[in-house]
Amino acid sequence: MVRLLACATLLACAAVAHAETWHFTYQGFHDTVTDTFTADRRLDGAFTGTDHDRDGVLTRSEISSLVLHGHDYVACEADSNEYYHCGADAFSYALTGALHFSAGEYGSDPEGWVGGGHYYIAGDGEYGYRYTPAA
Numbered sequence: 001m002v003r004l005l006a007c008a009t010l011l012a013c014a015a016v017a018h019a020e021t022w023h024f025t026y027q028g029f030h031d032t033v034t035d036t037f038t039a040d041r042r043l044d045g046a047f048t049g050t051d052h053d054r055d056g057v058l059t060r061s062e063i064s065s066l067v068l069h070g071h072d073y074v075a076c077e078a079d080s081n082e083y084y085h086c087g088a089d090a091f092s093y094a095l096t097g098a099l100h101f102s103a104g105e106y107g108s109d110p111e112g113w114v115g116g117g118h119y120y121i122a123g124d125g126e127y128g129y130r131y132t133p134a135a
Helices: 002-015 075-079
Strands: 020-031 036-049 057-059 063-068 084-094 099-108 115-121 125-131
Touching (some): 075 084
Antiparallel strands (some): 020 036, 057 084, 084 099, 115 125
């Protein structure tokens, strides 16, 4: 009985999934402001996660890090407040290769006069904006 229990414990420990890190690069972007294609523009990123439910898809709740241009949008979520938002708002990665995410940061002053943000949506674009009162 003790031997059976020891084997079962060893098997359970071996079955625990370990976090993996994946790296990706998007290259070549269409600038909608200037209507030009910038072939050398890159977005480098990485994410770390574990497919806890073993369904072949990592979801937002299964990642511990999403880094875009060196900024971790999972780690920054704790800094969000009423006037500032930072985070990975959506995420999915099929282990067959399909990656989808939206992440960024944006904020404003309490009166809403000054603000801005930077946001990424996989397969769609990178958005940056700022607003201030007209001088």
